[in-house]
Amino acid sequence: MSRIQIDRLHKTFHRHVAVRDLDLTIENGELLVLLGPSGCGKTTTLNCIAGLETPTSGRVLFDDEDVTAASPHQRNIAMVFQSSLLYPHMTARQNIRTSLAKQKLDRAETDRRISEASSILGIEALLDKLPSQLSGGERQRVATAKAIVRQPTAFLLDEPLAALDAALRLTLRAELVNLQKRLGTTMIVVTHDQVEAMTMGDRIAVMNDGRLEQIGTPDEIYNRPATLFVAGFVGSPPMNLIEGEIVTQDGRTRFVSRDLTFEPKLAAGDAGPATLGIRPQHLHIHAEGRNGAVPVTVFAVEHLGRESVVILEDGGRNKLHALVEPGFAGRVGDRLHAAPDPTHCLLFDRAGSVLSHAAAE
Amino acid sequence: MSIRLSTIWSWLALAVVLIWTLLPLYWFLKNSLLTPDEIARFPPPLYPLEPTPAAFFNIFGLDYEMADGIVRRGSGQANQIIRGLGNSLIVSAVVTVVTLFVVLPLAYVFARLDFPHKNKLLFAILLAVALPPVSTLIPFYAMYVRLGLSGTLVGLIIVTLTITIPFVTWMLIGYFRNLPQVERLARIDGFSRFETFLKIIVPQGRSGVAVAAVIAFLFSWNEYTYALMLVNGTTANTLPTAISGFLFQHPEPSHLAAAVALTMVPPALVAFFLQRHIAEMNLVDPVR
Amino acid sequence: MRAAQRTAELSNLQFSLLLALPVLVFLLLVVAYPLGYALWMSLHEISFFGGYKAVFVGVEHFADVIGDRKFKKSLWVTVRFTLESVALAMVAGLLIALVLNRKMRFAGLVRTIVILPWCISLYGTGVIFSYLAKGQTGIGTAIAYALGIEEAVNVVNKQWVIEVLAVGNAWNMAPLVAFFLLANLKTIPSRLYDLAAIDRMSRLETFLNVTLPPLRFTLFVFTCITTVLSMKLFDFIFVLSGGGPGTASATLTYRIYKESFKDLDLGYGAAMSFMLLALILGTTLILYGLWGRREARSI
Numbered sequence: 039m040s041r042i043q044i045d046r047l048h049k050t051f052h053r054h055v056a057v058r059d060l061d062l063t064i065e066n067g068e069l070l071v072l073l074g075p076s077g078c079g080k081t082t083t084l085n086c087i088a089g090l091e092t093p094t095s096g097r098v099l100f101d102d103e104d105v106t107a108a109s110p111h112q113r114n115i116a117m118v119f120q121s122s123l124l125y126p127h128m129t130a131r132q133n134i135r136t137s138l139a140k141q142k143l144d145r146a147e148t149d150r151r152i153s154e155a156s157s158i159l160g161i162e163a164l165l166d167k168l169p170s171q172l173s174g175g176e177r178q179r180v181a182t183a184k185a186i187v188r189q190p191t192a193f194l195l196d197e198p199l200a201a202l203d204a205a206l207r208l209t210l211r212a213e214l215v216n217l218q219k220r221l222g223t224t225m226i227v228v229t230h231d232q233v234e235a236m237t238m239g240d241r242i243a244v245m246n247d248g249r250l251e252q253i254g255t256p257d258e259i260y261n262r263p264a265t266l267f268v269a270g271f272v273g274s275p276p277m278n279l280i281e282g283e284i285v286t287q288d289g290r291t292r293f294v295s296r297d298l299t300f301e302p303k304l305a306a307g308d309a310g311p312a313t314l315g316i317r318p319q320h321l322h323i324h325a326e327g328r329n330g331a332v333p334v335t336v337f338a339v340e341h342l343g344r345e346s347v348v349i350l351e352d353g354g355r356n357k358l359h360a361l362v363e364p365g366f367a368g369r370v371g372d373r374l375h376a377a378p379d380p381t382h383c384l385l386f387d388r389a390g391s392v393l394s395h396a397a398a399e
Numbered sequence: 400m401s402i403r404l405s406t407i408w409s410w411l412a413l414a415v416v417l418i419w420t421l422l423p424l425y426w427f428l429k430n431s432l433l434t435p436d437e438i439a440r441f442p443p444p445l446y447p448l449e450p451t452p453a454a455f456f457n458i459f460g461l462d463y464e465m466a467d468g469i470v471r472r473g474s475g476q477a478n479q480i481i482r483g484l485g486n487s488l489i490v491s492a493v494v495t496v497v498t499l500f501v502v503l504p505l506a507y508v509f510a511r512l513d514f515p516h517k518n519k520l521l522f523a524i525l526l527a528v529a530l531p532p533v534s535t536l537i538p539f540y541a542m543y544v545r546l547g548l549s550g551t552l553v554g555l556i557i558v559t560l561t562i563t564i565p566f567v568t569w570m571l572i573g574y575f576r577n578l579p580q581v582e583r584l585a586r587i588d589g590f591s592r593f594e595t596f597l598k599i600i601v602p603q604g605r606s607g608v609a610v611a612a613v614i615a616f617l618f619s620w621n622e623y624t625y626a627l628m629l630v631n632g633t634t635a636n637t638l639p640t641a642i643s644g645f646l647f648q649h650p651e652p653s654h655l656a657a658a659v660a661l662t663m664v665p666p667a668l669v670a671f672f673l674q675r676h677i678a679e680m681n682l683v684d685p686v687r
Numbered sequence: 688m689r690a691a692q693r694t695a696e697l698s699n700l701q702f703s704l705l706l707a708l709p710v711l712v713f714l715l716l717v718v719a720y721p722l723g724y725a726l727w728m729s730l731h732e733i734s735f736f737g738g739y740k741a742v743f744v745g746v747e748h749f750a751d752v753i754g755d756r757k758f759k760k761s762l763w764v765t766v767r768f769t770l771e772s773v774a775l776a777m778v779a780g781l782l783i784a785l786v787l788n789r790k791m792r793f794a795g796l797v798r799t800i801v802i803l804p805w806c807i808s809l810y811g812t813g814v815i816f817s818y819l820a821k822g823q824t825g826i827g828t829a830i831a832y833a834l835g836i837e838e839a840v841n842v843v844n845k846q847w848v849i850e851v852l853a854v855g856n857a858w859n860m861a862p863l864v865a866f867f868l869l870a871n872l873k874t875i876p877s878r879l880y881d882l883a884a885i886d887r888m889s890r891l892e893t894f895l896n897v898t899l900p901p902l903r904f905t906l907f908v909f910t911c912i913t914t915v916l917s918m919k920l921f922d923f924i925f926v927l928s929g930g931g932p933g934t935a936s937a938t939l940t941y942r943i944y945k946e947s948f949k950d951l952d953l954g955y956g957a958a959m960s961f962m963l964l965a966l967i968l969g970t971t972l973i974l975y976g977l978w979g980r981r982e983a984r985s986i
Contacts, residue, residue, distance in 0.1 A: 427818045441828075
């Protein structure tokens with residue numbers, strides 16, 4: 039178990055910068071999710087923590103010890119790779135045993151650990167099968183067992199569930215979190231799936247283009263995104279983003295876009311180009327036009343059972359999402375008006391940083 | 400109706416393929432079962448009227464008494480054939496082992512690791528595949544005379560390696576490239592690079608390794624040009640060069656056919672294995 | 688503590704060097720030495736009579752080779768033999784692959800039979816085809832007599848010997864082509880054939896639009912491989928026709944063999960072998976430039 043610190047980590051491949059001056063601390067026993075689109079540097083970061091890649095500059099510390107130059111094995115981490123990589127020519131048992139090959143344990147202890155790990159993951163019946171004979175979910179469990187037998191200082195998981203179908207993903211992510219909490223081992227999960235990140239992480243670190251955009255609890259990430267990128271990346275359906283500008287007049291701040299003039303209830307920002315962010319549940323739909331509403335056309339209606347999502351198109355053919363009651367009767371082509379809730383909106387400046395949050399919920 | 404027609408067509412196509420493959424083999428190998436009478440006959444018989452295995456005994460120097468009491472004497476070249484067979488087996492076995500030993504790490508390095516000038520070196524390997532043996536014969540011959548290697552098995556083995564190593568390396572590069580990226584897993588598990596290669600990659604790629612071995616064996620077993628120039632007429636004669644004796648000196652078609660049939664035994668034995676695994680070798684990838 | 692432990696792992700470069708360097712040195716030696724020696728020979732007049740002598744003659748041999756009518760004849764024989772061999776091997780390989788791709792019983796046995804010609808040696812193939820094609824023993828003669836035409840049919844003649852060689856060579860190479868094409872064919876999703884059927888494509892259209900496209904890069908690579916193999920081929924020709932009748936099938940390889948080993952004109956033979964090497968590399972490069980680059984880009 040350990041506290042992992044990343045200190046000004048910088049990694050370049052040839053000329054491409056994968057990670058830029060990243061500072062990050064993962065607390066002991068924490069489950070941190072590294073979230074970002076593909077190519078954002080999250081896997082490189084994980085590989086540097088694991089010791090699979092050597093940082094161009096910067097340090098990696100485990101419990102305040104510099105392990106930057108140590109091999110993965112010396113760091114005693116365990117890793118689960120994308121699509122649950124296993125040695126294809128070994129049975130599940132041999133795969134798990136290989137984790138302990140260099141641990142200098144006696145045979146009885148090795149066997150004890152293997153049977154313990156397999157009973158935790160419920161894979162006793164699969165131990166003598168080859169990876170090719172296992173389903174995706176079974177392979178994932180075997181890979182996890184292979185990780186936990188070593189009793190590592192940290193678990194590093196690289197897109198562990200990406201190759202699985204949706205239903206299985208739901209089950210397995212709960213199992214992983216449950217396991218992590220039971221063992222109390224530090225865990226870092228890399229994913230591009232924001233739902234996975236929100237449901238699994240104690241904290242989420244959102245990365246983009248090699249940089250850390252924001253780190254915080256799922257609640258902070260969702261409700262108080264620090265940047266436009268985080269706001270747009272997290273949340274499903276995604277946050278509506280409307281470009282326009284902030285106009286200050288008579289001591290009042292207004293947001294003005296092509297179709298919308300709107301007075302948000304938040305502290306005044308400087309005048310200039312800005313983006314208004316509004317979550318679908320805070321975009322209200324009205325039949326008649328009114329102040330602070332955008333004229334829109336219904337583009338599609340998606341019934342989800344508990345609620346419905348209406349996809350709307352404004353005059354500039356931008357899509358807006360709104361959550362509505364399941365009984366919503368609008369049809370494609372209907373002309374309606376969408377009004378952002380002035381108390382639940384965000385404004386971002388031209389550089390993408392949040393200007394100020396609306397009153398906390 | 401149209402389904403029937405297409406079935407007929409596909410049977411016909413299969414028949415054509417089988418005839419194309421087997422007819423030349425049959426036409427020649429039938430000679431090994433012919434009696435001297437039948438061989439002398441003109442036009443040549445379509446099939447052996449009284450098939451006799453005499454030639455297969457004769458080439459090993461054994462007499463064979465036919466049903467009518469006539470004894471067909473063992474071939475005068477029998478000791479050459481036997482020695483050639485032994486030499487061929489030795490050369491092929493050694494070449495196979497050395498090739499594997501050399502090629503596995505080489506192909507692995509080219510397939511899985513990046514290092515400077517890799518593409519130039521890869522090109523050099525492909526160039527070695529493209530070199531015509533007739534161009535390199537004289538230089539090798541000159542060197543061998545100076546080093547006392549001409550007419551020796553060691554010399555033949557070295558020169559055969561120059562054929563097998565480049566080709567098998569090329570085959571295995573594509574094969575290794577397509578194996579899963581388990582090196583990362585092995586590093587986490589604490590294996591050194593050598594251990595990873597020996598304990599993980601080679602066992603994991605064992606079917607590729609087996610194909611490599613079979614190909615190296617076949618190339619060596621079938622090699623003729625170098626043997627003809629470097630060991631022909633010496634005690635290091637291999638089976639093909641020993642057979643040349645029949646070809647050019649004592650035309651004895653049934654013995655020739657039996658001896659050639661003998662050279663086809665190993666290819667026939669590995670054919671089933673090869674047809675299953677040959678396409679796992681990726682000749683296309685490395686040049687991409 | 689841990690900070691003090693330098694990583695015990697080797698870098699890519701160190702590991703690669705350790706594993707590959709000895710072999711690479713060997714390979715470079717066996718490529719560089721013969722080439723260097725041949726280059727030296729090609730620039731010298733080497734004589735054995737009256738004691739070994741090597742006199743530097745510069746590019747004289749090369750100039751002689753270019754002006755040599757026998758060389759031009761051999762060049763033409765090589766080109767014709769290669770073109771026919773490659774065309775035959777590719778077509779036969781493709782047809783065999785298409786046949787093998789059908790679901791059938793005893794598929795393993797059929798494939799085992801089909802790969803046989805590639806497994807056996809080229810000198811063996813030479814012997815086999817000389818028996819098949821020569822008048823005394825040939826199948827043509829046997830068939831002619833069976834049909835009542837009492838005449839020996841010998842196709843190993845000045846007119847047809849190159850075609851006989853090409854067929855034998857293609858017979859030997861086609862299985863390799865076929866098995867790699869077959870591997871590609873198996874990756875074509877059967878849904879694509881359903882789609883083609885829905886679009887009412889004819890058999891030819893289906894072949895051109897569904898079957899052929901994924902094979903194109905493999906076809907290119909094997910065109911190169913069979914071209915190189917055909918151009919450097921020696922033992923098969925040596926056994927089957929011995930360059931004859933006359934010089935009708937004297938390819939460059941056979942000519943080089945004759946100049947070097949029979950006439951002991953080593954410098955001249957070496958100069959010619961560089962011409963052959965240039966032909967092999969040049970043809971491959973042209974193939975790549977005209978065809979391969981396009982296919983590589985389209986993938």
